Amino acid sequence: MPKTTQLRTYTVRDGLLDEWVQRWREEIVPLRMELGFMIGGAWVDRERNQFLWLIAYEGPETFAERNALYWSSPKREAMGLNPDDYLVRTDERTVESAY
Structure with missing residues (x-):
């Protein structure tokens, strides 16, 4: 299968941005990587209360x-992490490199 990359933009509930980033970094990223995903970077837009990240997968599935x-x-499941507790809105876009 070809490599698929998604740009994900999450609007986070007021006051929970830093907690979301910490849980994402400590819980989500390790499992994603264990399952063969690649993380292309992550950014915080405090003005808009948003978290943006690139996730990619290239493998047999x-x-x-x-x-x-x-x-x-x-x-x-063991994380006990419900995204709805943190995220107001999500936007996932499949993108391809232009440079």
Whole structure:
């Protein structure tokens, strides 16, 4: 399968941006990487209360199939992390490199 990259923009609930970033870094990133995803970077836009990041997957499955594996993982469930507790809105865009 070709490499698929998504640019994800999350609008975070007021007052929870730093907590979200910490949990993302400590819990989400390690599991994503364990499952073969690559993280291309992450940024905080404090003015808009947003968190932006690049996630990619290149392997024998599609991005969607691998993402479903992430969500059904017992390790993911053990996090006790419900994105709805932190995120007001999410935007996921599949992008390709132009440079």
